[in-house]
Amino acid sequence: MLPVFLVLTLTLVVIIITINNHYRSSSQFVGKLLLEDYSVGIERDLRQYLAHPFNANIFVADSLAARLGDTPMTDSGLRDYLLNSYTSLYQAMPYMQVLSIGVDAEGTYFGYRKSQAGQYILMEQSDATQGTLRIFDGRTPNANVIYQDNHYDPRIRPWYIPAFNREQPRWTDIYRDADEVGEVSLSAIAPVMVNDNVWGVVASDIKLNAFNRFLSERQQKLGGALFIVDDEGRMVAHSGQESPSNILHFPEITHNPVLDNTISQVANAWPPDPSRLGKPFNFDIADKGHFYGTIKKVAMPAPFQHQWYVVVALPDQLLLKNLLSQQEISIYLVVAMALVGLAVVYFIIRQLTRPLRDTAEAAAKLASGNLTYRINTPASLREIAILKEAFNNMSVKLQHSFNALRQQVRQDNLTQLYTREGLIEQAAGLRYHAPNTLVILGINGFRNINDSLGQEGGDTLLCAIADRLSALSDGSGMLLARVRGDEFAVLAPNTTNRTQSEALVDQLLSLFKRPVTIGNDDVLVDACAGVVFGYTFGDAIYEGLDHAGLALSEAKRSETAMYVYFEANMQARIQEQSRLLLELHHAVQHHQFEVYYQPFVRLLDGRFCGAEALVRWRHPTRGMVSPAEFIPVAEQSGLINQIGMQVLEQAAYDTVAQIQKGLWPANYQLHVNLSARQLLSADFIDKLQSVLDRTQLPADNLTLEITESQLMSHEHLATSGLTKIRALGIKIAIDDFGTGYSSLAYLHQMAFDSLKIDRSFVHSMTENSTNQRIIEAVVAMTRGMDVHLVAEGIETQEEAERLRDIGCHFAQGFLFAKPLPLTEQPTERVTDKLPTR
Numbered sequence: 001m002l003p004v005f006l007v008l009t010l011t012l013v014v015i016i017i018t019i020n021n022h023y024r025s026s027s028q029f030v031g032k033l034l035l036e037d038y039s040v041g042i043e044r045d046l047r048q049y050l051a052h053p054f055n056a057n058i059f060v061a062d063s064l065a066a067r068l069g070d071t072p073m074t075d076s077g078l079r080d081y082l083l084n085s086y087t088s089l090y091q092a093m094p095y096m097q098v099l100s101i102g103v104d105a106e107g108t109y110f111g112y113r114k115s116q117a118g119q120y121i122l123m124e125q126s127d128a129t130q131g132t133l134r135i136f137d138g139r140t141p142n143a144n145v146i147y148q149d150n151h152y153d154p155r156i157r158p159w160y161i162p163a164f165n166r167e168q169p170r171w172t173d174i175y176r177d178a179d180e181v182g183e184v185s186l187s188a189i190a191p192v193m194v195n196d197n198v199w200g201v202v203a204s205d206i207k208l209n210a211f212n213r214f215l216s217e218r219q220q221k222l223g224g225a226l227f228i229v230d231d232e233g234r235m236v237a238h239s240g241q242e243s244p245s246n247i248l249h250f251p252e253i254t255h256n257p258v259l260d261n262t263i264s265q266v267a268n269a270w271p272p273d274p275s276r277l278g279k280p281f282n283f284d285i286a287d288k289g290h291f292y293g294t295i296k297k298v299a300m301p302a303p304f305q306h307q308w309y310v311v312v313a314l315p316d317q318l319l320l321k322n323l324l325s326q327q328e329i330s331i332y333l334v335v336a337m338a339l340v341g342l343a344v345v346y347f348i349i350r351q352l353t354r355p356l357r358d359t360a361e362a363a364a365k366l367a368s369g370n371l372t373y374r375i376n377t378p379a380s381l382r383e384i385a386i387l388k389e390a391f392n393n394m395s396v397k398l399q400h401s402f403n404a405l406r407q408q409v410r411q412d413n414l415t416q417l418y419t420r421e422g423l424i425e426q427a428a429g430l431r432y433h434a435p436n437t438l439v440i441l442g443i444n445g446f447r448n449i450n451d452s453l454g455q456e457g458g459d460t461l462l463c464a465i466a467d468r469l470s471a472l473s474d475g476s477g478m479l480l481a482r483v484r485g486d487e488f489a490v491l492a493p494n495t496t497n498r499t500q501s502e503a504l505v506d507q508l509l510s511l512f513k514r515p516v517t518i519g520n521d522d523v524l525v526d527a528c529a530g531v532v533f534g535y536t537f538g539d540a541i542y543e544g545l546d547h548a549g550l551a552l553s554e555a556k557r558s559e560t561a562m563y564v565y566f567e568a569n570m571q572a573r574i575q576e577q578s579r580l581l582l583e584l585h586h587a588v589q590h591h592q593f594e595v596y597y598q599p600f601v602r603l604l605d606g607r608f609c610g611a612e613a614l615v616r617w618r619h620p621t622r623g624m625v626s627p628a629e630f631i632p633v634a635e636q637s638g639l640i641n642q643i644g645m646q647v648l649e650q651a652a653y654d655t656v657a658q659i660q661k662g663l664w665p666a667n668y669q670l671h672v673n674l675s676a677r678q679l680l681s682a683d684f685i686d687k688l689q690s691v692l693d694r695t696q697l698p699a700d701n702l703t704l705e706i707t708e709s710q711l712m713s714h715e716h717l718a719t720s721g722l723t724k725i726r727a728l729g730i731k732i733a734i735d736d737f738g739t740g741y742s743s744l745a746y747l748h749q750m751a752f753d754s755l756k757i758d759r760s761f762v763h764s765m766t767e768n769s770t771n772q773r774i775i776e777a778v779v780a781m782t783r784g785m786d787v788h789l790v791a792e793g794i795e796t797q798e799e800a801e802r803l804r805d806i807g808c809h810f811a812q813g814f815l816f817a818k819p820l821p822l823t824e825q826p827t828e829r830v831t832d833k834l835p836t837r
Contacts, residue, residue, distance in 0.1 A: 015334055036278065039296040039312045042215075042226065046298060046310070049214055050171075050206075053089075053096045054188040054304075057204040058169045060085050060099065061190035064202065068194045075126050078110050083120065083139060086112045089204075095214070098123075098185075098205035102154030104164065104198060109133065109154040113205075123179065125152055135179060147180035159203040163189040167198055170303040174208070174234065184208045186236075211237030224291065224314035225259040228298075231271045231307035261285055262293055262313040272309065282316075290316045412482045414459055415466035420489070420545070423481035427491055427541040437495040437504055438536040439563075440548040442556060443512075444526040446486035457518045461525065462486070464518075468511040487552070489545065491536065501533045505563050528555040529563035550574060580633050583619065588642045593617055595650045596819040599826060600671075600790055600812035603804035608826060610669030612705070612812065613651035614819045615643060640675045645687055648672050652695035652702070654822050659701075663825075671703045671733060676710040679721045689728060699729030703754060707735045722751050733790070737778070755782060757808070759793025766798055772806070779807045 064081065067073060073081065078101065086099040100111025100123065111123040115137075125133040128141050133152035136143035154160050158175040169190035177183050185205045192199045215226040216239050227238035238259060265281055266272065272295050281293050293313035300308070410422030418426060443449070443465075450458035462482070469480050469488060479491040490508060495501040509529060515522040530552030536544030551566040558564065587593060597611040617625040634640040651672055658664040678684050692699055704725060711734060722732055733754035757775060765771040779789060791803045794813030803811055817826055 036294065036296075038314065039294055039310055042310050042312065043296060043298050046214070046228075046308075047300060049095070050188075050300070050304065052093050053204045053206060054169070054171070056089050056093065056096070057099075057188040057202055058190045060089075060204075061169070061192050061202040064101070065192045065194055065199070068192070068199060075108070075110070075128060079122070079124075079140070082110050083112055087120075090114060095206055095210035096204050097207050097210065098203070100154075100203050100205070101192070101200055102157070102160045102203070103200040104155060107153050107155050109152070111203075112139075121146075125154070133178075149178065152178060154201075159185075159187040159189050159205070160201045163191045163201045163203075164198050167191050167193070168303065171305065172203075173306075174230075174236070177205075208237055212239070215239040224312070225256070225262040225293075226313075227259065227263070227311050229266075229270070229309050229311065231309070233267075233270045236308060257285055258288065258291065258313065261291070262311060265293060265313075266295060266311055271307070283313075288315070292316055415463055415482050417466050417470075417488070418479065418481035420481060420483040423479055423483065423489055423491065424541050424545075426479050427537045428539065430493075430537040432493050432535070432537050434493075434496040435534050436536060437490075437492045437501040438532040438541075438544045438548050439490045439492070439505055439508060440483065440530045440545070440552045441488045441490070441508060441512075441527050442529070442552050443486040444528060444556070446525075449523065449525065453518055453521075453523070457523075460518050461516055461523065464516045465511070465525075469508070472507065472511065483545070489548070491541075493537075495533070498533060501531065505529055505531055509562055528552065528558075528561075530555055530566065531563055532566045547571070577633055580630060581637055581639075583622075584630060584634060584637070584639050587617060587619070588639055588646070591646065592619065593643060593646055594821065595647055595654065596821055597651075597654075597825055598812060598819040599817050600810050601816050603800065603808060603811050608816075609665070609667075609810070610671060610703075611825065612671040612673075613647055614673075615647045616819075635675060635677060638677060641678050641681055641684075644673070644675055644678050645691070648688075649691050649695060652691055652697040655701060656695055656697050658822070658825075668701060669703055669731075670697070670701055671705050673735070674704040674706045676706065679706065684721070685724050685728070688725070688730070692728070700731075703731040703733050705733040705735040705756065708737055726751050726753075736792075752787070754788040754790055756790045756792055756812075759813075762791050762793045762799060762803070762813075763795070765802065766796070772802070775803070775808070776806055783807075 063085075067081070082099060082101060089096055089099065094114075098111055098113040100109065102109050107125070108127075109123070109125040113121050113123065115121050119137070120139050122136045122139055122141065122143065123133070124136070124141060125131065133149040134141075134145050135147040137146050138144070155164070157178065159172050162170055162172060169188070172187040172189055174184060174186055177185055185207050187206070188204045190202050192202060211228060215228070215237055225239055228236040230236055261283055265283055269276075277295055277297055279294065282291060283293070284290050291313050293311065296310045296312070298308040298310055300306070410419060410425060411417070412419050412422075443461075446458070449461065453461070465488065466480070466482065469490065472478075473480055473490070473492075477493050479489075481489040481491075483489045490504075492501075492504050495504050509527060512525055512527040515524045517523075530548045530550065532544050532548045532551065534544075547566040547570075550570045551564045554570060555561055555564040594616045596614045596616050598614060599608045599611040601607060602609045615627060615631075617627075617630055619625050631640070634643055651670055655664065655668065655670045659666055659668060681687075691697075692702075706722075726732060731753040732751060733756055734752050735756045736758045737755045755778065757778060761771045761774055765775060775791070782789065788810060789808045790810040790812060791799075791808050792812050794800050794803070794811045794815045796815060799813075800811055800815060
């Protein structure tokens with residue numbers, strides 16, 4: 001019976017939703033049609049509203065022109081003609097508030113308007129008014145003067161100039177009157193043509209407050225809001241009673257919430273995009289309900305040159321009154337039927353499906369994590385009894401599976417220590433009252449150990465370390481975890497000061513000083529540690545593990561420290577390296593690297609015979625970034641491959657160009673630094689050959705330098721990569737010789753052409769006889785091997801002369817030249833720095 005109940009319920013819900021959606025879509029469709037019809041009606045009325053005074057104004061101008069063509073008119077005749085015309089026109093068009101004539105010859109002006117009291121008011125500038133504009137409180141100049149302007153000239157007014165210049169009837173732009181009231185007006189103007197010349201201009205003024213009344217009359221019939229806006233965003237008129245403003249976008253134009261909300265819907269994007277015209281928009285107003293609105297462009301015939309838009313917003317109760325009432329009735333009926341039907345079905349189903357409710361309740365408890373809950377309700381139906389039994393069996397199996405999975409997540413299968421998640425779970429529940437120590441121990445070179453001993457040997461080593469940690473922590477309350485493949489974490493609560501913490505770390509590291517027996521071999525491993533001292537339990541365990549990991553990374557990078565305590569600047573340094581890495585990516589993509597060259601000289605005659613290409617990074621905001629700052633980041637991220645190829649290619653192009661110009665000799669040696677990462681790249685040899693082909697640099701002119709430490713860290717490169725490079729005809733130089741594993745054994749095994757003696761030996765050779773003897777030993781050791789020796793870091797003439805006497809072939813250092821751009825490279829012999837023999 002449960003499906004019956006669900007289907008009935010769902011059906012009733014769908015019916016209600018369908019009815020609601022149907023009426024909603026119908027209301028939107030009908031509302032759009034009604035709005036469109038309403039806005040079209042307003043547009044039609046507005047055209048008629050403007051057409052009548054415009055045509056009447058043309059009639060007055062043409063009639064006056066006909067009379068003037070027969071006989072000239074006196075000022076009194078003009079007054080009578082204008083008053084009679086205005087009186088008859090005002091009866092039909094009370095919103096035409098001024099009728100006036102401006103005469104071009106002398107700048108005289110006659111006009112009539114209606115006061116608020118219904119009295120006709122004369123406005124005149126003529127000989128009778130001594131050439132000033134006077135406004136009288138009656139129909140004749142004998143009435144009292146209520147306003148006077150001594151500088152008025154109708155011929156320069158906005159209502160006069162367009163008709164006079166174009167000699168065509170037209171509408172003016174919106175302007176402000178020059179009388180004592182200063183209202184904003186729109187005028188229909190027409191030239192008075194006498195003998196094909198403009199005698200004057202007739203103007204019929206419509207004040208913008210008349211448009212307000214025009215819209216208010218229509219708004220009062222239906223409610224809502226109406227307003228007219230031009231394409232510049234000026235409010236021409238609105239259905240409120242206040243005077244219109246010339247700015248559309250302000251919040252309190254009318255203090256009318258309907259009008260204000262309508263303005264806010266359209267004011268942000270004006271003039272409206274053509275795609276918005278005729279499209280409905282809607283909004284809600286508290287205590288007033290839902291409103292529909294639309295924007296329509298007023299299609300006015302020429303010569304009405306303005307772009308006006310009518311904005312209409314009406315309440316949906318008005319537009320859809322009958323439709324909404326029918327919707328409410330339909331919904332009430334459906335809801336009533338649904339409630340009755342649901343009550344009947346619920347009563348029937350409740351009696352039949354009580355065991356199923358108990359099963360559902362048990363399923364909810366199971367989903368909430370209560371895996372021990374069982375169903376004990378008796379079942380009278382066979383199907384329900386089977387379901388109950390199946391549920392209880394599933395609950396038992398889920399309990400077993402969850403326990404096994406939780407154990408795997410919390411405990412490391414190999415070492416039986418906690419996992420990272422298990423450590424976090426245990427530490428989150430602790431509440432120590434004193435500081436504690438969190439240590440992460442990392443095995444140095446574990447990958448090499450794993451490669452040499454195999455996976456099984458590596459696992460044995462990890463288990464042995466876990467056993468030693470467990471023996472040390474026995475009874476101490478320490479929490480032990482294997483947080484990563486070769487990293488162990490120790491959370492020790494009984495270290496309340498820094499001295500105790502350091503003693504614990506020393507004790508932990510001492511566990512690694514004893515060899516571990518694996519099979520028949522004794523393996524000695526080394527470890528370093530990252531340490532956090534403080535409150536690292538509870539919720540702080542997450543941050544504590546991150547900080548200990550940062551400290552461990554610092555310890556692994558250090559050449560002396562066995563352990564490092566976390567400091568706040570470590571995190572800042574990591575963030576700075578992350579920023580630098582992002583900027584390095586950008587620098588590689590936009591080729592921000594420059595190549596500087598530091599020449600080296602032949603000590604025998606002092607001539608420059610080659611140069612080392614050195615990379616420089618000119619950052620757009622940081623300036624020149626030191627290679628010591630960005631090269632390690634590039635090495636770690638692998639970007640050194642792209643940077644190295646960019647430097648190699650640019651240096652090759654520069655060398656070829658200098659040789660072709662005759663600035664460098666044909667056998668000039670270009671030295672470029674080579675990273676071990678580049679040499680390990682599978683396609684490096686192909687890229688190298690491609691650079692030689694593109695730049696046309698002879699392979700014999702190129703020497704690649706690799707440091708002694710990198711070379712010995714990747715011994716297999718000596719017999720594979722270096723051999724392939726030399727097969728291309730490129731020379732190999734061992735850089736920083738003497739700082740690493742210098743010995744005759746590997747010198748005889750490596751394929752190289754030059755040795756560069758590290759500057760640390762050269763710099764103090766004149767004061768330290770031991771350094772000089774080391775250099776003499778290197779010279780003797782390589783004698784007969786056809787190897788060139790290059791001494792780095794020469795800063796004094798005495799060092800250069802002594803190296804030449806010892807038998808060193810070439811020298812490089814600030815004595816001869818600093819690293820410089822290509823344009824500043826020297827090309828002559830340095831006779832003043834190295835005298836010839």
